Amino acid sequence: MKLGVCYYPEQWPAERWPVDARLMVEAGLDMVRIAEFAWAKMEPQPGAYEWDWLDHAVDTLAGAGLQVILGTPTVTPPAWLTARHPEMLRVDANGRARRHGSRRHACVNSPVYRVHSERIVRAMGERYGRDPRIIGWQIDNEFGGGRTARCYCDACAAAFRTWLRARYGTPDALNDAWGAVFWSQTYTDWAQVQLPDEAIDKANPSQQLDYYRFCSDSYVSYQQMQLDALRPLTPGFITHNFMGLYRDLDQFDLARPLDFATWDNYPTGNTERWRTFLYPPGRPTDRDDPRYAWDAGDPIVTGMGHALTRGLKGKPFWVMEQQSGLINWGKINQGVRPGTVRLWTWHALAEGAEACVYFRWRPTLFAQEQYHSALLRHDAEPAQGLREVWALRNERELMAAIAAEPFAADVALLVDYDDLWALEIQPQRQGFHYLRHLYVFYEALQRMGVAVDLVPYDADLSRYRLVLAPTVHLPDGGVVERLRAYAAAGGTLLLGVRSGFKTPTNLVTDRPLPGLLRDLVGATVTSWQSLPDGVSVPLDTAMPDLEGAAAYWYETLTPLTARPLAAYETGEAALVENGVGSGRVVTVGWYPSSAQARALARWLLERAGAAPAVELPEGCLAFRRGPYTIALNFTDEPRTVALGGEPVLVGPRDVAVRRR
Amino acid sequence: MKLGVCYYPEQWPAERWPVDARLMVEAGLDMVRIAEFAWAKMEPQPGAYEWDWLDHAVDTLAGAGLQVILGTPTVTPPAWLTARHPEMLRVDANGRARRHGSRRHACVNSPVYRVHSERIVRAMGERYGRDPRIIGWQIDNEFGGGRTARCYCDACAAAFRTWLRARYGTPDALNDAWGAVFWSQTYTDWAQVQLPDEAIDKANPSQQLDYYRFCSDSYVSYQQMQLDALRPLTPGFITHNFMGLYRDLDQFDLARPLDFATWDNYPTGNTERWRTFLYPPGRPTDRDDPRYAWDAGDPIVTGMGHALTRGLKGKPFWVMEQQSGLINWGKINQGVRPGTVRLWTWHALAEGAEACVYFRWRPTLFAQEQYHSALLRHDAEPAQGLREVWALRNERELMAAIAAEPFAADVALLVDYDDLWALEIQPQRQGFHYLRHLYVFYEALQRMGVAVDLVPYDADLSRYRLVLAPTVHLPDGGVVERLRAYAAAGGTLLLGVRSGFKTPTNLVTDRPLPGLLRDLVGATVTSWQSLPDGVSVPLDTAMPDLEGAAAYWYETLTPLTARPLAAYETGEAALVENGVGSGRVVTVGWYPSSAQARALARWLLERAGAAPAVELPEGCLAFRRGPYTIALNFTDEPRTVALGGEPVLVGPRDVAVRRR
């Protein structure tokens, strides 16, 4: 496993660079990422490039023995450019144009921004693309960060109309696809079509979904423009730093043309932010807040970020920014106790990462991220983070051996951004969240030491014994056929609520529910509804450990070919299993609690003939890579983890590795 | 009682229409409402009307035996019109213009929107006005829905100035009416007068109230334009579908020129929305949340919507849209258990409705209301709602007999939108809400089986034994005289806090409080004030069951001619009774709790010589129409209701009818 660090030479005097480079190498770091915000430094005046400083920085860093990753600086166009072309600035849903002074202020659909972006990327590529000291490139930075995925500028409006025209051909086809006859929305000319900004009260959900897709496609095409410019100029890898459970762009689409995926892993901040939807108020979970994890983030939440990033390309990934101390963008920004940074690094490795790049070398003395800590302190003394990187020096050999082993999972959890967006647009019940619906199963499996891949519908499913697809919301025939083929070949497929409800343009199916999936399910959904907090419908089942009641959302099932495994107290089926070819489809009719998901998962693993699950102690995780078992203990007390029959004592906030 | 359903033929293939029509008739439905959102279908291109589809729809529906109600489609102007005239779009308080893509996006003060609205209404009237299969018309749809009553566009600004000039004549008169000398607001030219949008920090409350009145008048005049166009063209009835406790328009003014009033009754959504002000946080109520009603709404909240709609014209009303399953516009949108739709229908009948039109026949497959259920399911199979309509077929004869009887109430609760708005503009104490002040008495009476009419100040009060006017906030001499005359003729009148405080232009009176009402009250209000949560002033009284303390808001009374019935612990009078002619005026000096309101109501009923009150079980309601007593049980258990001496057992979520 390679380790690296993010560095901003432009923010420090050149005399300091060799000192920093030497300290990095001494700490055992292999790589350094630079330049992704330095456009104004590379091109201080229009067309007048200045490369001397960057040449010198590369010389210094590479000279000390570090491999260099270059970022294209397009997320921060310089002031002379935005001042000259204010039309390139993003516009929010209220119609207000962003201003210079932060980042991500330009719209990826702005023609002039694209021209200048391509120009600076090409200029960088020409100068550094063939430099063997540059091992690879990061395009831009955190696409869509700070909720910037969706813009409402005039360029976007025009591009959206073009996108729609390409998709639908005629306004009449658009009207059909959106059901625009409703409320006389009918369009007779493309120019009448609006962006669904806040000036439309309750926009048409088909319009919204298409707009979400268009925004995602806009980033895909903006990235492709950079790829097209860079690829011919460099043999190095090209990647992008994604954001884990970030929801506003289709990360599968973005990852497709990249060499591998990376993500920015901030366990405390991500946990604080993602828990708002993973653990919604009135949430159907029985798991307490993991208080031991106040300074480490929730390890299962973090793990889902790893697993999704691994699934983006179905192969090893990098952590391109790894939290290395306290952050500045949360609400609390708590300190991080000793041992945590090391544990985060091990966690990444255990989940399949092949490199980990710490953010950042030294805290900035100025501007927006002053309070964000780093491996050094502001005064250049070592901070806690660096001490932990030092500690890792003794473990690097073992880490390398583990990194060489493949990460393999028996279970897949299917993720689809169209489904996610459609449910975000119409949650119907406050707090209903697609990712939480996935998370409840991910959590159940993690607590049993079962590895899970998060992959898209078009992944190769044949390698999995169990595939979980909690909400296949707007499937087309291709998706249904793929799922059918998987089950028919002997697989075990789980489906859940709100499946098959919609068509690909976000209309409701007029078939009996679950629409195209009914044959697979072997039952009809005869009713669906949410339940208020405090109201639930008792379950009756013989499945071991499956107890309690359906809450939050439930659907009644009338079996056609399936056999019921559980019923509501009303007598209607709640859970059914349908034989499909040599496999089976299990459909759960309610939004399960954590405990229910564990019972279901345990039963499904057994049914699928997967490796038997264990029960990990709260706050502990365990993974296998090849012959290695890696057990992580995030709590403050020693814990015994039984993996493969051999109980292992793992110290407080420590890791234990066993080789079979 | 007639039953009907809302139908959108434009959203379904014409081949389906006869099937739907047949099913409607088989379900016992008498009527169908159509067309109120179909402008783009009637006039797909400017001036090019297309009536064939609507002719065919009317033929099909009427041919099957259904009476047809036509809606004018003005709430949804087509895209070609809004694109051509963007100046017709509504502007919100932030200055942002609405866009096409939803409904209610045009401003009723827009001259061009008025021209086109009148044109389409006249065209419809000319084609269908004399058609005997069309029994009547609904103008537009839910005026002001989605908080659209108030617009801030340039056309509104101009119209507001015209409205003010007509009301006040000169800027100096306006300055006097608004007290514009305060903070140098003084206007010397009409052009200086602004709409009180959010760009004015803390607007003048007289300006605000006049703006609220102007907005209401704008809808009145917009509706009148449609009435003027339609009346000469049709002998059918003309109505509008109101929204119960909706607060932003004066529903009495709007109802005046209509033939009768109707409303859209969504018990679960309305309860969720209205409880925010009927049961405010820190509310002075002792009534628990009626949890049994989680899927039925709070029946007393629903009942207040019925009672107000009945009061709009002082005669039988319709439910023009009746919830028939789960909805899509609430926060939870819970499912509805069997029996509820039937009970809602009976409740409407019991409260004086003579027709009930279910919303809607089949759920839309597209656009904003996809998740709103209907009598059918999306796949055209019967939903729970239709099964309940079927169940009603056996009861239609009894329902018709009851509907033929008059609804009569001994008690009136006076409602005035000027009072409501003035208190909304200046609540003075967080959570003080005019309608909640009314509701506490309505609730008390409903729980005793006492019928209540909600009527305006200019209603004929002589028919009531008891008139409750909890806040007569900005009375003029006419209102005072009307109340005086009622009491003098032997009536019993209740007044409450914040009465007589203001003048009609929302200035404070300079007379001793309660201003013009002081002679009626027979006491002076010597102080008024709010109390923080947790602070209260104990009461001392001999009135039976009147216990506890004054909280929230209280006023001290110094009797002139009145006699005290209760005192605060400070010794000042809290409740007084004043003889007026052969009647009396009782004034309560604090904002009572539910329990206190019940004690007051019981005492007042006795004092007024009204029928003795009973104590209904929680969750049950009872009504009389002519010789019939209708008892409704919204709970999940059987309940015994004692009405007229004869105890009746009513099943869970059931209705029982007795004939005297």
Next chain:
Amino acid sequence: MKLGVCYYPEQWPAERWPVDARLMVEAGLDMVRIAEFAWAKMEPQPGAYEWDWLDHAVDTLAGAGLQVILGTPTVTPPAWLTARHPEMLRVDANGRARRHGSRRHACVNSPVYRVHSERIVRAMGERYGRDPRIIGWQIDNEFGGGRTARCYCDACAAAFRTWLRARYGTPDALNDAWGAVFWSQTYTDWAQVQLPDEAIDKANPSQQLDYYRFCSDSYVSYQQMQLDALRPLTPGFITHNFMGLYRDLDQFDLARPLDFATWDNYPTGNTERWRTFLYPPGRPTDRDDPRYAWDAGDPIVTGMGHALTRGLKGKPFWVMEQQSGLINWGKINQGVRPGTVRLWTWHALAEGAEACVYFRWRPTLFAQEQYHSALLRHDAEPAQGLREVWALRNERELMAAIAAEPFAADVALLVDYDDLWALEIQPQRQGFHYLRHLYVFYEALQRMGVAVDLVPYDADLSRYRLVLAPTVHLPDGGVVERLRAYAAAGGTLLLGVRSGFKTPTNLVTDRPLPGLLRDLVGATVTSWQSLPDGVSVPLDTAMPDLEGAAAYWYETLTPLTARPLAAYETGEAALVENGVGSGRVVTVGWYPSSAQARALARWLLERAGAAPAVELPEGCLAFRRGPYTIALNFTDEPRTVALGGEPVLVGPRDVAVRRR
């Protein structure tokens, strides 16, 4: 002590004026403040002044024996002016221009507003400046009130660039001062610099701080323009009415050119508003809400407003508006029980006020402040407030004797708006508030009867035995030297968390923390961090009564020359004392709770050789002025206050005065 009242003759018929004037004099009032909102009355048409009414008002009031204070009416420019020059209107952070209809709607950087402001001030000064009946002037009204300190109009943008150019000279110097190299913010032309409004997502904190300073300076210069116009025209005093703990303007800067400071004291409203930051949610305090004070405000919160106003000029101050009954701008606006207005007046006197002007004589009958009570009722009868002023007539002689005595404090609490703003811009931990950090010490000292001055860094510190400077956040060398000199001369100085972290342009220091203060502290801050709610680090110390744990925010100290007084359970120092010359610097490494602050304060007072502290009963305050001890009891029960050895029984909501 002089008493006065605010009066608005323009709001009442002239015939009423002599009655009011007589009643004021009979109540013992000495002064009356008028005219500060009456621009439209003075100049109803452009350039056409009308003074007759004001002449007559002055004649009437002065004729009755009242001294007159005139306010310049610039906070309320007339409608003809704003209509003619809409470019003078303020623009909010969303880019929306204010409108006429309220107050403070013009921008102090608007050139045209300045021209007209100067004109009306000069006109008033010429007419009334030499009139001996006018004893003084109030400039404008509540600068920045209603969160209007910061404007985002084009005039502000231009003025900000001018301000920056004057401060920094070149864009390059600005780039350095702001660290604009970060995220390519680098400016190459002044025109590129933007106001940090909401269109910039997460603005640069150096840019923000400079903008806050610029806004404050804008008010300072606007006030100076009025001072320059008035001074030559009048021998009377000139002041302004400040707003206590108001945070958006530097009140020290504004007070500098004034003759003395005054403030507007609304104990109930201020308590409600300021408690949101003085007692934040999850607050590190152990003090219950003082419920006895529901109608009186929290006396310690009120006291901090007095102390800060006294510190603005380091001399006696006035209360220019004193709440005299219930208000209208809070959330609850509770009533005020008898005795409270008198107690508030005594409290002001005890804290060093030499005059108290009640707001207002009679409640307005119209416009925004209708519900704000006054000394009279709306109907001109005496309200509770007037009865209390009457009661004071017997005490005026004693009050005058006390007012003649100096107010002296042994303890200073240092306040700096740059520090406040920097922490407001980057709280880093939700709820971290600079003023709360000060308040915890102020509260501790008040509860011990110890007088505290709130003064700026450049005050004469030599008169204090103890100086508390909880957060010296962005000190320059001058501040550090001043603090060093104070300690070296034998003083006792307390420093706290987040000290020395920043440079004056809001960059982080690159020195070991606490930066420039390290020599004074005698220790290095080796780590700093926040703690989530519910997480704390136990303390180990021998300091009496200092117990519990560090919560919320804590920093570890590594002593250089200092000696540790307390340690965290991790062993690192938490509290250190460093000898400096003949004095000492004590540094506390965490954000203390109320109880911890009391223990620290008691220990520090002893260490500093200050008068020994007493323990006052909850809800009581005690002050000394010369030979007088004034004990105030805000509770509802009699309390015994031991001051100077002699226990005094103070009645409920009463005051007791003892002369040594």
